[in-house]
Amino acid sequence: MDNKPLSAWNSIISLNAAISILTTAYGAALMHGVGNFIGQIKWLRFKEGVNKLEKLERFDEASRGPWGSVMFLATVKLNLATLGALITIARVALSPLTQQVVKIEQQLVPEDDAVFGYAHEYNRGLMLANNVPVYDARANGSTFSFEQTREVVVNSKTLWEPVTDDGLSPHSRAQLNESKVQGIPTLAITRSDLVALQVYLESDSIASKWVSGNWVNKNSGLSAALSGNVDVGKRFEMMALSMTSYLRSGPNSIPAVGTSFSSQPFVSIRWLYLIGPGIIQFAALLFALTTIIGNRKSRNVPLWKSSALAVLACQCDNQSDKIQAEPMDIKEIEKTAETTFAQLE
Incomplete structure (x- = not known):
């Protein structure tokens, strides 16, 4: 559509609406992966050594959205999940940047x-x-x-x-x-x-x-x-x-x-505004590869990611005053949850 008249866009959905839909879908898919990787780093962090239970909450909040990521950066030391928190915050600028890519300009067309x-x-x-x-x-x-x-x-x-x-x-x-x-x-x-x-x-x-x-x-x-x-x-x-x-x-x-x-609206693509989304995508790929490599080194850590059911598999050891968990596959935990009932009293 670059340097083409706006009338060449033959669709029920307008050009701006299509960009908005694609950006929303891309952002949702991006954050689904980043959130799961932050959740997996959480378990890797606790596997490496003893940490306060408060850190578990900070990792969980960072995997949910920008505000949790800001709190994570302010309270947790630098680690691999810091990159995921920065990506989560930068995702806020994804939609404005993609909207600036397309510009409608009036051009004189000979008739x-x-x-x-x-x-x-x-x-x-x-x-x-x-x-x-x-x-x-x-x-x-x-x-x-x-x-x-x-x-x-x-x-x-x-x-x-x-x-x-x-x-x-x-x-x-x-x-x-x-x-x-x-x-x-x-x-x-x-x-x-x-x-x-x-x-x-x-x-x-x-x-x-x-x-x-x-x-x-x-x-x-x-x-x-x-x-x-x-x-x-x-x-x-x-x-x-x-x-x-x-x-x-x-x-x-x-x-x-x-x-x-006659003056007609033409579509102009400003490729410079795609640098921001490109950097975010590159950082997300780097974050994903680094997390996968780090998880392969610790094979004893189950792939619990951001699952809330994984926390229920943890138990408190009275002798060591530590919360311990038996390595269980996430599918086994989900299967057990299907037949287990719970009620808050």
Whole structure:
């Protein structure tokens, strides 16, 4: 599943739940073996020499869980069971470490081709009214006669070109000067549309009318934004967005073909977090092998492990004031327990 989309995990159980189940099963199996080995070391310890009966309780608590292992480390001298107690305590970090192995990250995945419109020009094909050629028409009954078109004199300060015999031929477009404006692509707009925009910006919708007296100004224009709590920047941002959308879908729109991307969750395996569980597993194997080798050297010690029934096989010797036990196989003890009844009085 490394570097694969999360959708590739086709199972009723989620990925995190599967990791949790496997970690719990692994931890239970690990502690079953470690607990039994600690219990067996307990009998090896008492076989080597005389010990206080309190130590029997400490070994038994260490084989049950982390708290008993902590108490064992605090009260019992270093021995082979100390490694088992450390493994039992370290098992607490097993689940958090395995949960950190899998990380879900969002990645951009290419999908189908995408097409959207853009425009570097805005031209609706309109002309200014003062650019219309002037004709000399004389009525003769129901018939009109047209002479040659007269030229219209244009101010030399304007941007219009001279007029030909067939009509006016002005500079009908205004183009953005890229050398003076950075970060904005080339944009051409017709003179008529530019004038229309100028008229709109100077209209009552934008510019307020200020009067003296008690007359109510119904067309407040920008005065509400300037004197109130209106977000002016947001208004201009929305206006620019609307104008951009209109240009992209206008008559001068040019299609742009590309590739669309979507964000999808991907599984990333962080192998570094497996070092901790690997160390715990290695320590458990080392602990198991050492215990097995030590038990083979003491063949007279029965494999009682953590069995509570084994304690019942022990008897107190009145002469030596020691608790002694006859070596019995654990299966014999369990078989005897099946036919033996006990009651606490």
